[in-house]
Amino acid sequence: MATPVMDKAEAEAARPADSPYITATFRIRRFNPEAAAESYWEDFRVEIDPKERVLDALHKIKWDLDGTLTFRRSCAHGICGSDAMRINGRNRLACKTLIKDIAPEKPITVEPIKGLTVQKDLIVDMEPFFQAYRDVMPFLVTHGNEPTRERLQSAEDRERFDDTTKCILCAACTSSCPVFWNDGQYFGPAAIVNAHRFIFDSRDEAGEQRLEILNDKDGVWRCRTTFNCTDACPRGIEVTKAIQEVKRALITRRF
């Protein structure tokens, strides 16, 4: 179904020659459980500068064409992790994806991330994802007396988990993982990344406990090293490498 706006040829003819705008078609997977049991594709034609982002296009659609379009976003600058979605078949943050980089001459598909239950349009139920995150104890655990000043750490020790501190919990990795698609019980890459961040922190004292949690049948051994997670991460985290380091720590008990 196309939105009842000026057709593409008319829009292009009406535009001044020096306008940076193009007419892009956004093909969005819609789902409203209160109206129908099945999801469907809906096309929206948007006049937009290709230097703008997919999130800007979604805003235009919601504000000017169809106020019922439902999606999450907060910071709009790649920090909060709330707008991960499948854009042209690949997990990306809508706020970090420029339209010019995703072949706007063809319809741009936008779908919810996979492996989590869709609640409405582009919104999925994130609770299983956050439960796996909570299960690995994503906080510093120490015993004994509180120090009188900060807990010191060498630059080398800090470096060991630097990469995994960058996670914004967007779920792009976990929802691109075929093991997670087939069995939502798997902890998933993001939970392992956040366990890694504390297991390899020299100040933390619960590494063994976290390793045992990930030694579970739904834990780190389910990873099949497909690298989908690393490819999907908008923060450039070497997710597969972090998972491998956790596997190695489980075997050697050295971390």
Ligand code: SF4
């Ligand atoms: S590891 Fe990367 S892709 Fe996965 S949740 Fe964190 S930021 Fe998102």
Ligand code: FES
């Ligand atoms: S809206 Fe916050 S990361 Fe995109």
